Amino acid sequence: MLPIDRSVIKNYHEKLLGVLLMAAPFLGLAQNKTNFEIKGKLDSIDVPMVYIVHSQGFKQIIDSAEVTNHAYRLKGYLEVGQPTVLMTYNMRTTKQIQPDGIALLFLSPGTSMVTHTKKFHDITISGPAGYNDYKTLTATAKPYEDKNQALKTKAYELLKQKDTITANNVYAKQYAFEQGFMDKIYGGFIKQHPKSPVAFFALQKLAGTGHSIDGQKLKPYFDMLPSNIKASEDGQQFNKRITDAITFNTKGAIGSLATDFTLLDTAGHAVKLSDFKGKYVLLDLWASWCSPCRADNPHLVAAYNTYHKKGFEILSVSLDTRQREKAWHNAINHDHLTAWAHVADLDHETNSVVTLYGVSGIPQNFLIAPDGKIIARSLRDGDLEKQLSKILNN
Structure with a gap:
């Protein structure tokens, strides 16, 4: 039997309970396609329902099956084998998922036979390779x-x-x-x-x-x-x-020459990164919907107000798309960011600058020197002001 990691169980108590409650109206919906099946048998265990939680890409999939004569059957789709959670939970009478009501297994495409003995989490499995x-x-x-x-x-x-x-x-x-x-x-x-x-x-x-x-x-x-x-x-x-x-860590690395690009600003005018050559410029990637980005914007305002006259500029690249164009404009005004240039790649789901620099998450930024080389990156929580102070106050 697979040993149960109690730290995992503890985390699932509240998180999966919340997920189940929110997703309750959608549980048990038929899958568009299936490639795995779980045939479950509950020896001497009386539970009304069994739920399965697994992932499909970045989505969390939850499905359920009724238990009849101590047996249940679950079907679904997954592309690759993955750790999977089976659980039992009576929404009408229970207010907390119990450790004994969660079983962890590794699920692969194909048919798996799962037997629960004594307790729900005590399982034996036969079927596809991987377990x-x-x-x-x-x-x-x-x-x-x-x-x-x-x-x-x-x-x-x-x-x-x-x-x-x-x-x-x-x-x-x-x-x-x-x-x-x-x-x-x-x-x-x-x-x-x-x-x-x-x-x-x-x-x-x-x-x-x-x-x-x-x-x-x-x-x-x-x-x-x-x-x-x-x-x-x-x-x-x-x-x-x-x-x-x-x-x-190559094109976006410190010491690398910043790769040029052209995007349209809020008025539809073309702006190039190379337009700022000869000055210190912060290439800032953000979005109106990004809370950490918005929280860090006051630091950008402070840095710009202090160092703009000494040759510092900001070029903000938003990951907002055409659907959120108005929200992008509103965020610029609300956060008092109107003093510098703003561009976006509105008609593409994946911003071209994100791909160009290998950015995996925002907020992200690159401080570029007058010669076009990246001299710092990932500056947060006042780090920008500290970096500019070293450079421009000497």
């Missing part, structure tokens, strides 16, 4: 994951006590430990089992959950995967993340 590899990998990784989390918790507690020096030392130790065991456990698994359905899951774990990934390190692992996984929607999205990360 045993997943069970082995997660069991191997667990002591490392636990130690890594303990280091994070220790550093966080030290920060709460305002012991920043010791906290930073612990964070440095934690980061080095994390990089080491991730390469050893997840990277090692991919090298040893590149054709396993679990290899793509291992690659996602190796990449981490943040926007910033090491594309150069991950690309050789991605290239090892089976062609059907690389060609899947999830595979293509992941490959784009790798490509963007490589671009960000």
